[in-house]
């Protein structure tokens with residue numbers, strides 16, 4: 150059971166607690182059943198004249214222990230399950246934070262998002278059914294043990310029918326589970342389709358051909374999802390009917406078959422039949438919750454598989470002891486850096502490099518190149534998001550390896566084209582509110598937002614304004630190298646000029662090294678150097694500074 154495996158990942162002793170309360174509930178149920186049978190036997194033998202107080206008190210005490218154990222079992226399982234889901238969600242998110250970026254890109258964010266949210270939701274919504282299924286399983290096993298005590302032959306036959314029935318039932322369950330997993334995959338595609346509709350609503354509105362094509366494709370996806378969902382329901386019901394048939398077969402075996410082989414069974418037949426009837430409730434609940442249990446099991450399996458998958462994707466820097474790099478540097482060397490994307494068979498993969506480049510502290514370097522020339526890939530290589538397949542990076546002669554990778558990444562503050570602006574200033578060391586206010590004014594953004602404690606008052610702004618806030622965060626991070634990817638593209642002409650001729654020189658004066666991807670050929674003279682990418686190959690371009698100096 151993957152659910153129990155998942156439960157075992159929780160710190161503390163949830164399994165021992167569960168087994169303890171399960172034992173109390175199981176033993177309690179059998180003693181209750183035995184007391185009822187003993188009382189009935191007394192009445193049958195001696196008639197009824199007054200309440201059998203010792204038996205009645207024993208019944209009341211056992212019932213109290215039984216219900217107490219059951220209550221604890223159900224309540225604890227719910228609480229333990231919630232805790233384990235919470236711990237596991239945090240564990241998965243931590244694994245994502247520490248996973249290799251390139252591998253994460255390959256897996257795809259939607260898949261990870263869907264896996265984490267859907268599986269935790271399935272488990273969280275069904276914890277009460279899980280507890281009921283566990284309680285029913287315990288009662289069933291306890292009653293079977295009681296039947297063994299009453300009549301070994303009846304037990305063997307009941308067990309044989311239960312095992313054969315259980316085996317066939319499990320086979321049906323396996324088929325149900327496969328279909329359920331298939332259904333989850335189809336539903337994930339459905340979810341992706343809906344996300345695509347909202348994300349691409351402009352593109353869809355503007356092209357009726359695209360809109361119709363999208364509609365057709367989406368209908369195919371929903372049809373498939375509906376068909377597999379119906380199939381899951383049919384298989385779930387088939388399994389339910391089979392469970393009922395198996396139960397009545399069990400009763401028939403007790404009443405018609407066992408007495409044929411055991412002469413003295415007539416003394417026990419009523420007790421065994423009572424015991425089998427006592428099982429009706431728990432077995433019924435087990436049957437009803439089996440489909441839910443299968444869903445929870447599939448969800449738990451996906452969570453465990455995701456955990457293993459993310460564990461195997463751990464970033465190289467996470468498995469070694471990190472070492473710091475000097476706070477300042479003079480030169481950075483890139484020697485023969487190469488990176489190739491995996492490509493489908495028969496297709497030419499896109500490759501960047503070999504790149505040979507030397508960066509000096511305090512330089513403003515522009516990176517130019519046409520669309521798809523590899524600028525963003527180069528930026529990811531440069532900042533350590535991608536690990537080069539060949540070549541090396543060294544800072545003042547010290548080669549970057551897994552142990553210095555974190556420190557290397559820590560040298561960069563970035564604003565990528567697909568940047569994300571967090572409302573809270575995560576990771577900004579000792580926020581100086583006077584400096585933050587000055588930066589807000591300098592970046593001409595103080596009229597539309599403010600910094601309130603450790604977060605921005607508003608971030609629901611235009612892309613250009615949000616980019617200014619992202620730049621502000623990057624500057625507050627106080628890293629020696631600032632990487633900007635087409636930062637000025639969303640700024641108005643006034644602020645674009647201000648950025649190239651005021652902001653960049655001021656950052657240089659403050660000692661920052663700036664590496665900026667840009668298409669703004671009017672402002673190429675704002676850079677100290679320009680490197681150009683074409684089909685992944687980097688070359689240095691002789692540039693003329695504003696002053697007329699050729700560099």
Ligand SMILES: Nc1ncnc2c1ncn2[C@@H]1O[C@H](COP(=O)(O)OP(=O)(O)OP(=O)(O)O)[C@@H](O)[C@H]1O
Nearest residue numbers: 254490491499518519520521522523524525526527
């Ligand atoms: N995640 C990826 N997986 C596979 N190939 C990729 C991936 N990202 C980029 N590529 C390939 O690398 C090429 C260069 O992409 P890159 O984003 O680096 O170019 P770019 O110069 O930044 O382009 P643009 O100016 O359009 O943003 C793309 O054309 C694509 O073929």
